[in-house]
Amino acid sequence: MKLITAVVKPHRLDEIKEALQAFGVQGLTVTEASGYGRQRGHTEVYRGAEYTVDLVPKIRIEVLVEDGDAEELIEVVVKAARTGKIGDGKVWSVPVDTAVRVRTGERGPDAL
Amino acid sequence: MPPGITTLAADKIELSAANTGFMLICSALVMLMTPGLAFFYGGMVRVKSTLNMLMMSFISLGIVTILWVLYGFSLAFGADVGSVIGWSSDYVGLSGIGITELWDGYTIPVYVFAVFQLMFAIITPALISGALADRVKFTAWALFVTLWVTVVYFPVAHWVWGSGGWLFEMGVIDFAGGTAVHINAGAAALGVILVIGKRVGFKKDPMRPHSLPLVMLGAGLLWFGWFGFNAGSWLGNDDGVGAVMFLNTQIATAAAMLAWLAYEKIRHGSFTTLGAASGAVAGLVAITPAGGSVSPLGAIAVGAIAGLLCAMAVGLKYKLGYDDSLDVIGVHLVGGVVGSLLVGFFATGGVQSDAKGLFYGGGFDQLGKQAVGVFAVLAYSLVVSALLAFVIDKAMGMRVPEDDEVSGIDQVEHAETAYDFSGAGGGSASRTAAPAPGLTDRAGAAKNKKVDA
Numbered sequence: 001m002k003l004i005t006a007v008v009k010p011h012r013l014d015e016i017k018e019a020l021q022a023f024g025v026q027g028l029t030v031t032e033a034s035g036y037g038r039q040r041g042h043t044e045v046y047r048g049a050e051y052t053v054d055l056v057p058k059i060r061i062e063v064l065v066e067d068g069d070a071e072e073l074i075e076v077v078v079k080a081a082r083t084g085k086i087g088d089g090k091v092w093s094v095p096v097d098t099a100v101r102v103r104t105g106e107r108g109p110d111a112l
Numbered sequence: 113m114p115p116g117i118t119t120l121a122a123d124k125i126e127l128s129a130a131n132t133g134f135m136l137i138c139s140a141l142v143m144l145m146t147p148g149l150a151f152f153y154g155g156m157v158r159v160k161s162t163l164n165m166l167m168m169s170f171i172s173l174g175i176v177t178i179l180w181v182l183y184g185f186s187l188a189f190g191a192d193v194g195s196v197i198g199w200s201s202d203y204v205g206l207s208g209i210g211i212t213e214l215w216d217g218y219t220i221p222v223y224v225f226a227v228f229q230l231m232f233a234i235i236t237p238a239l240i241s242g243a244l245a246d247r248v249k250f251t252a253w254a255l256f257v258t259l260w261v262t263v264v265y266f267p268v269a270h271w272v273w274g275s276g277g278w279l280f281e282m283g284v285i286d287f288a289g290g291t292a293v294h295i296n297a298g299a300a301a302l303g304v305i306l307v308i309g310k311r312v313g314f315k316k317d318p319m320r321p322h323s324l325p326l327v328m329l330g331a332g333l334l335w336f337g338w339f340g341f342n343a344g345s346w347l348g349n350d351d352g353v354g355a356v357m358f359l360n361t362q363i364a365t366a367a368a369m370l371a372w373l374a375y376e377k378i379r380h381g382s383f384t385t386l387g388a389a390s391g392a393v394a395g396l397v398a399i400t401p402a403g404g405s406v407s408p409l410g411a412i413a414v415g416a417i418a419g420l421l422c423a424m425a426v427g428l429k430y431k432l433g434y435d436d437s438l439d440v441i442g443v444h445l446v447g448g449v450v451g452s453l454l455v456g457f458f459a460t461g462g463v464q465s466d467a468k469g470l471f472y473g474g475g476f477d478q479l480g481k482q483a484v485g486v487f488a489v490l491a492y493s494l495v496v497s498a499l500l501a502f503v504i505d506k507a508m509g510m511r512v513p514e515d516d517e518v519s520g521i522d523q524v525e526h527a528e529t530a531y532d533f534s535g536a537g538g539g540s541a542s543r544t545a546a547p548a549p550g551l552t553d554r555a556g557a558a559k560n561k562k563v564d565a
Contacts, residue, residue: 044320045380047390047426047439051318 001096001109002070006061007033008081008089013059019080023073025063026112033060039086058089064099066109127212128219131348135224141340142231146173146238148333152389153242155326156438158319160520161246162530168241168253175257176234181206184233185226187266192276197267216275218347228344229269236265236293240497242438243301246311247517250525252510259500260300264493268292272485284485285478287357287464288345290401290452291489298445299490301436303497308510310435312517319437324385331389335365338396342403346464353404356463360403361396364415368395371419379423387423390443394422397447402455404464413458418450449486456482 008016013030020028034055041053065073070093077091101111150169157165176184183204190200202208206226215225237257244253271277272284272292279291286292311319321327343349343358372391373383398418399411406414426442429435436442454469456479461468468474504510511517516524523529 045376045382045384046321046386047384047442048376048380048423049427049430050380051320 001099001112002065002067002093003096004063004065004070004073004077004091004093006077006081006089006091007035007058008061008077008091009083009087010057010059012081012083013061016061016077016080019076020063020073023076025065025073027063029062031060031062033058037087037090056087064096064112066112125214125217125219127214127221128348128350131219131350132221132224134349134354135220135228135344135347138340138344139224139228139231141337142228142235142344143173143337145231145334145337145341146170146235148330148337149235149238150330151326152330152334152393153245153438155323155328155330156242156321156386157245158520159322159530161522162322163522163526163528164250165241165245167250167526168244168248169238171250171254172234172238172257175254176237176261177230179258179261180226180230180233184261184266185229187262188233188269189225189229189274192270192274195276195278195281196271198270198274198276215347219350220347225347228347232289232293232341233261233265233269236289236297237261237300239294239297239440239444240301240304243305243436243440244308245437246521247511248308249508249510249512252504252508255504255508256304256500256510259504260497263500264300264496265292265296268296268489268492272489279485279488282481282484283465283467283478284481285405285455285459285465285467286401286452286485287404288342288400290397290448291485294397294400294444294448295452295486295489296448296493298441298443298448299493300497301440302434302445303494303499304501304510305434305436307498307501307505310433311437312514314435315430315433321386324389327389328385331392335392335396338365338400342400346404353463357403359408360406360411361399363408363411364399364403364418365392365395367412367415368392368398368419368422371416372423375420375423390426390439391419391423394418394443394447397422397444398451398454401448401452402458405455405459405467405469407458407460410458410460414451414454417454418447421450422446445490449490452482452486453479456480 006016034057036054036056041056044051044053063073074091074093081091082088098107099111100107146169150166153169154162154165185206186200186203187198190198190203193199209222211221211223213222214220215222218225237260241253269292271279272286273280284291338361339358342361343354346353346357349355369388369391372387372394376387377383395415395418398414402414403411422443425446426439428442429439457469457471459467459469459474459478460472461474467478469478470476501510512521512524
């Protein structure tokens, strides 16, 4: 199994959700997050005093998938999240040892 | 405003219901400026000191009103004593004034004049508070307001507007308070912050305004109330001067807002909300002394010059290293000085007074008088305010402890916070005070029908 994590712009959430549903993903977890990438945040000016706002709002989407689906799913997320502008975010995957469905105790791919 | 000069030629001056009504409305408008100022300032501070900022303005409504009744009106507008102060025992406690007694040759009752001028006395110390954001003990501030209006505002109001006051007799033009209100408050702000020092983290920590909508709301209320401040300062409107003042107020404010925005677009790349609000206030400040002397085109010039210079001036605190938190010096002192001096250039002669400025053939005469007025009020207020702050600081300490300043002045000074961030239902707040009778247990609460729903 793989855990796909995407940290993306908040306003892309709906598109990503729809793309994942179309792909057949059953569930996902969304968290509000903040952070910055290489371009850093933005600058605000108050009466000439400039403030650099480093941490900009993001959302973090996490999905557990079977190994075979991981690559394709990453592509789906990337395509749905992309605006072409700076700050579009990142998507990555990590291997997962175990997953358990809490209600039934099912393990592995059955738990997804 | 010139007490002592009557605008009516009639031998017998009678109470004018129209002027009296007009002045009562103007007084109410000026009163609204103080809560407006509270929100203008309150939005500019960080979340943790919002309430303290609001309260520093609001308390002035309480303290100054009472002092005004007790002795303030007498000190400012009583019979002249040596050109520097007033005193009339009839005015003490406002006790010896008949309800139909008219003010000094005008068509309005003394009481109306007293209440109108009271509103000026209230907002002037409140203006100072913007420079002291986040760090001054509330009791020390209340004491400062009490002493400051007594030894600075009341005398200066007498100099500038009181019949026999030395600046008034010299012919300094201050229609509605450029020197007595704005230069006075701005110089006092500078005097106090030189004594108390900078906020913890000044120039290091971000100190962004927490609510620009509040700032805009406050600026809007100030703009609205300022019509009373300026148009009311002729103490009537049966000869059109009040209307000139109203018009010039609007014109200069608009010009100053546009000038500030243009400057910051060129200098910093954006038209900011705070810039629009600040530019408007700078224009209001600058037209205050000048509005009864300049033409509508002159008002555009006064506003635009003030907007530009104040926008440039607010950066000085970072260069020079004094922490004028919310730019009282950059906006009120600089704006007041600019407006007062521009009277010496743009006075057309023939509206408020016959005095003409440099551009209208009046030579340097009026400009020189204006400069004397500016310098005298600035120097007096700066020195005495610094002394007062020094004495209060020695006696009781002006500042809250550093830890309290960092954690937020609202909680330590007022036992409140401006906003509830505890999540849905405000669940994290727990009640520690003794519960009201009937709330000590569920059964008691159920039996007691008086429990608040």
